[in-house]
Amino acid sequence: MSLPVNELFETIQGEGQFTGVPAVFVRLQGCPVGCPWCDTRHTWELDEADEVAREGVIGISGDTPRWASYEVEQLVALLTDGRFRARHLVITGGEPCLYDLRALTEQMHRAGWRCQVETSGCAEVKVDDHTWVTVSPKINMKGGLPVLTQALQRADEIKHPVALEKHIEELDQLLQGVALPRKPQICLQPISTQKRATEMAIRVCIERNWRLSVQTHKYLNID
Numbered sequence: 754m755s756l757p758v759n760e761l762f763e764t765i766q767g768e769g770q771f772t773g774v775p776a777v778f779v780r781l782q783g784c785p786v787g788c789p790w791c792d793t794r795h796t797w798e799l800d801e802a803d804e805v806a807r808e809g810v811i812g813i814s815g816d817t818p819r820w821a822s823y824e825v826e827q828l829v830a831l832l833t834d835g836r837f838r839a840r841h842l843v844i845t846g847g848e849p850c851l852y853d854l855r856a857l858t859e860q861m862h863r864a865g866w867r868c869q870v871e872t873s874g875c876a877e878v879k880v881d882d883h884t885w886v887t888v889s890p891k892i893n894m895k896g897g898l899p900v901l902t903q904a905l906q907r908a909d910e911i912k913h914p915v916a917l918e919k920h921i922e923e924l925d926q927l928l929q930g931v932a933l934p935r936k937p938q939i940c941l942q943p944i945s946t947q948k949r950a951t952e953m954a955i956r957v958c959i960e961r962n963w964r965l966s967v968q969t970h971k972y973l974n975i976d
């Protein structure tokens with residue numbers, strides 16, 4: 754099984770429940786959802802012409818659509834060869850759940866790491882049982898892709914991007930009638946650190962006893 758890797762880098766998890774935790778990020782190429790405010794638009798298209806050598810995506814920042822094909826075993830070998838101190842792997846994208854992540858998460862857990870997946874919920878979540886699943890639902894997006902009940906039910910955390918009151922109403926509607934067996938933490942993440950969005954998110958988090966997730970890496974100016 755091969756995975757198209759856009760970038761692989763070590764930083765601090767900037768968002769959600771694990772904010773502040775040193776982590777290695779694997780960003781997979783390809784996403785069909787098309788959020789107008791997406792901060793990783795360069796990951797949307799998986800174009801053959803953008804394929805590069807495997808070394809070409811390690812620790813190099815910069816927003817480009819390039820990607821390299823890694824077999825799961827090659828990725829696990831690289832992640833565990835001693836170059837990283839972190840033991841928290843974040844698999845993001847693009848949309849990582851376009852791909853079957855069971856072998857990767859199983860092998861990384863066996864190596865003593867914790868795994869977290871960041872997904873929009875537009876595709877079935879295929880990870881091992883120990884993986885922390887962060888679902889950031891993308892409601893009414895251009896691709897017309899529904900947020901899958903399977904993804905919501907697998908969620909350990911629901912991290913909703915918000916800028917307008919209507920985004921709260923959409924979340925309420927989405928969650929109505931869906932049983933959430935893992936009792937996920939619900940957090941609101943202001944879109945693009947906008948002041949108004951942040952103020953609204955703070956207010957609603959206090960009203961609902963939800964959690965605030967700000968994109969701390971953007972304030973810190975790190976990857």
Ligand SMILES: C[S@@+](CC[C@H](N)C(=O)[O-])C[C@H]1O[C@@H](n2cnc3c(N)ncnc32)[C@H](O)[C@@H]1O
Nearest residue numbers: 790791792793846847848871872873889944945
């Ligand atoms: C780039 S996405 C990749 C993973 C997956 N496609 C998803 O949307 O969850 C990672 C996280 O960044 C969030 N995000 C993307 N652009 C954002 C923005 N401009 N402001 C706030 N959050 C954003 C997403 O909602 C998601 O929680």
Ligand SMILES: Nc1nc2[nH]cc(C(=O)O)c2c(=O)[nH]1
Nearest residue numbers: 765766767768845871970976
């Ligand atoms: N520092 C940092 N934290 C993050 N948490 C989620 C990210 C993502 O793009 O999925 C992200 C990211 O790109 N950088």
Ligand code: SF4
Nearest residue numbers: 784786787788791873
């Ligand atoms: S689902 Fe995620 S990667 Fe895809 S467009 Fe939306 S924020 Fe960007």
Ligand SMILES: [Mg+2]
Nearest residue numbers: 792793845976
């Ligand atoms: Mg990001």
